Amino acid sequence: MTPTITAFERSPDGGKGLPRDMRVRWALEEVGQPYDVRLLSFEAMKQPTHLALHPFGQIPTYEEGDLALFESGAIVFHIAERHAGLLPEEPNARARAITWMFAALNTVEPPIFDRALTIILERDQPWYAQRLRALEGSIRERLDALSRHLGDHDWLDGAFSAGDLLMLSVLLRLKGSEILEEYPKLSAYVARGEARPAYKRAFAAQLAVFTAASARP
């Protein structure tokens, strides 16, 4: 059964692939699972029909028969559990890959996401410079640790996994920030992620949505 995911009708990032549907598209491409996309306006995301699928009124959601899920991390995990290619079979390696999924979303993403929001929402506030500096300090703490752990390995723990997919998705938000460029090992890691054919197909698919939306009046 072909699953249906939701995505922004008109992504606020201009097609850079930062919204969280990208993670789900990428996971589906990695495992070779075709999918349908239902596009939503910001208004539609707050309507009862969508809130019944996603209590927090966000994207992405994932529908497959009588199963409906939200939260990109949970959707990526669901895909990884049901298809080969995103989680190792050996139980300990599998548990460690899942650990990296949670580390991406609960330890590394919060300050990176906060920084992006701060830049959009607090640029004119008197505390902007100081707050940005504090957030970037927190981000560097995480990146120091991550870079030390990664070392000269290609991926976080053995073969590419859903843990890498989520960690890379989180790090991609730092592209062009100069912070990522301070970490050559992490920059190379991000480049390895972007070079994956599945990533490229997912990126092209989300960009095509934005390009089509921009062409409309």
Place this chain on the structure above:
Amino acid sequence: MTPTITAFERSPDGGKGLPRDMRVRWALEEVGQPYDVRLLSFEAMKQPTHLALHPFGQIPTYEEGDLALFESGAIVFHIAERHAGLLPEEPNARARAITWMFAALNTVEPPIFDRALTIILERDQPWYAQRLRALEGSIRERLDALSRHLGDHDWLDGAFSAGDLLMLSVLLRLKGSEILEEYPKLSAYVARGEARPAYKRAFAAQLAVFTAASARP
């Protein structure tokens, strides 16, 4: 094999059960799995021995034979996968419970944790009141959605699950903030969590560590 977890030697919250080892203790108590605890000073957390277990130098970690994990969400999931009681067996219900685990950590926790940090670190800043108001606005958006979803149900999706355990752990940080009290359904939900015998045992265990540490010079 009895697993070993790590926790703060002297918890900065004064034994209120807010550090993330509490989630792991609670999960282990729910499934009836005995565990050992290794206590760490803040200095020890940043030493190579601990960094080899936890790249970000935090607690908790989880060691069981040759398996070593970090990230409370991943550890709770590991426990829930291997013991009955924290995840439903029916595949769709299980996927939904996992969705709530990710929702707790990636959607609801970040603004709640930020608020706690802001209160500690930014109290003397000129922007403190305005920043706190903004964060509390984000928290209320999440709690509005969560309360609407919960309605008059006892738990987030059918029986108590690891999704509830993590969501309740996140909400408990709001106790005494007056924000939680604006949501009677969520306050009752938190009270139901605190009334669980497994929660009480885990709480008593972490408090005993703090009490013993305080008794030392």
